[in-house]
Amino acid sequence: MGDVLAGFHAAWEFESDSVLIRFERGIRTPKLFQALGERRIPIEAIAAVTLTPGKRGTVVLRAEPRPGADPLMEAAAGQLKEACDPYRLVLPGDRETLAEYYADELRAQLIPDDAAEAERYLVAPPEAPLQFKAYDGKASFDGKSVSFRWFWTGASSAKWKAGDQSFAVSELSGVEWRSPEVFEGHLRLLRREPSAVQQPAQADQDPAAVVFGLGYGPVHESLPFAASVLAAVRAAGPSAKSDGAPAARHRDPADIAERIRHLGELHQAGLVTDEEFTSKKAELLAEL
Numbered sequence: 001m002g003d004v005l006a007g008f009h010a011a012w013e014f015e016s017d018s019v020l021i022r023f024e025r026g027i028r029t030p031k032l033f034q035a036l037g038e039r040r041i042p043i044e045a046i047a048a049v050t051l052t053p054g055k056r057g058t059v060v061l062r063a064e065p066r067p068g069a070d071p072l073m074e075a076a077a078g079q080l081k082e083a084c085d086p087y088r089l090v091l092p093g094d095r096e097t098l099a100e101y102y103a104d105e106l107r108a109q110l111i112p113d114d115a116a117e118a119e120r121y122l123v124a125p126p127e128a129p130l131q132f133k134a135y136d137g138k139a140s141f142d143g144k145s146v147s148f149r150w151f152w153t154g155a156s157s158a159k160w161k162a163g164d165q166s167f168a169v170s171e172l173s174g175v176e177w178r179s180p181e182v183f184e185g186h187l188r189l190l191r192r193e194p195s196a197v198q199q200p201a202q203a204d205q206d207p208a209a210v211v212f213g214l215g216y217g218p219v220h221e222s223l224p225f226a227a228s229v230l231a232a233v234r235a236a237g238p239s240a241k242s243d244g245a246p247a248a249r250h251r252d253p254a255d256i257a258e259r260i261r262h263l264g265e266l267h268q269a270g271l272v273t274d275e276e277f278t279s280k281k282a283e284l285l286a287e288l
Helices: 031-036 071-076 093-109 157-162 219-236 253-268 274-286
Strands: 004-006 010-014 018-023 038-042 046-053 058-065 088-092 130-133 137-141 145-150 165-168 172-178 186-191 209-211
Touching (some): 071 172, 137 219
Antiparallel strands (some): 046 058, 172 186
16 A cells, blocks of 8 residues: 545554554644654554544544554553544545445455454553653652652552552553543552552552542553553563452452442532442442
8 A cells, every 4th residue: 555544633644554643733633642642553552444434524533542552542442532533534535435435445454363452562552761740749660660659738648657659560560541631640660579567549549650630640651651550560570460450459348338428528518520439339348
C-alpha cells in the first residue's frame, strides 16, 4: 500500500507491514493524541478492522487491537472515552468508499490467529523519562524505576510516614490505572513479591500509589506513564502469577462497609452523581 488516509485529528499511512498513525496537534485534537504524537501499529497487532457510521455524517474506520499487543490499551483496560481511542479514524462521509477500500486491504493482511492474545507487546510504549503531578505527589519514571515524591498539601499521613518512595521495575508485577475521569482515579504499582504488609485497599493510604483529582493526573499524562511502566515490567520478566495478572487484593468487609458509608456521604453532599454512586457501590459489594 503506502498511501495516506487523512481524517479528523489523525492520518493513517498504510505500509507493507504496519500502519503509521500520525496525530494532529490542533487545539481541537484530544490531548492524549497530541501526547502520543505518532504510533506505528504492526499488522500482527491488529485483530480486526471495522467501518461503521459515525456522528454528523461521518464514518469511523477502526483497527481492533489484538489483546496484549499494546501496553497503552492494556493499561487503559477499556476506560478510554470513544473520542480518545487512538485506534479510531473519523472521516467525512464522502470518503466512505475510500475507507472501505483500505479496510478491505487491511483485512486481507490479517492472520486468523492474530485475534489470540499476544505473547509480547507489539506496539512500542511511550518512551521514558516520563512524569506527572498527581493530587498527593509527583510520579517519575526513568525507564528503570518509578519514584513518588509526596506533596504536603495532599498526601495522607500514612504516605508521609512511609516517606518518598522508589520502586525498581524488577520489584513490580504490574500497574493498575484508574482513569482520573471517574471516581477514585489513581495509579497503583503492584508488587512482584508479596510484602510483609498487605497493600492498603485505598489508594490514598498506599505508598505504592498516587491518587488523581480535578486537574491532577490527566489521561494524557498518567496513561502513557502507566503504559511505559507496564511495558518495562513485562520486559523485565514474568510476573509472580503465571498468567501475568496481578494478584487479587482481598478486602475486609468492615473496610468495604466504611467505604460505602463514605461514598453515601459524598453522594448526599452532591459530590458524586447518582450514576457514580450506583456503579461504585456495586463494585465495592462485588468485592465481598
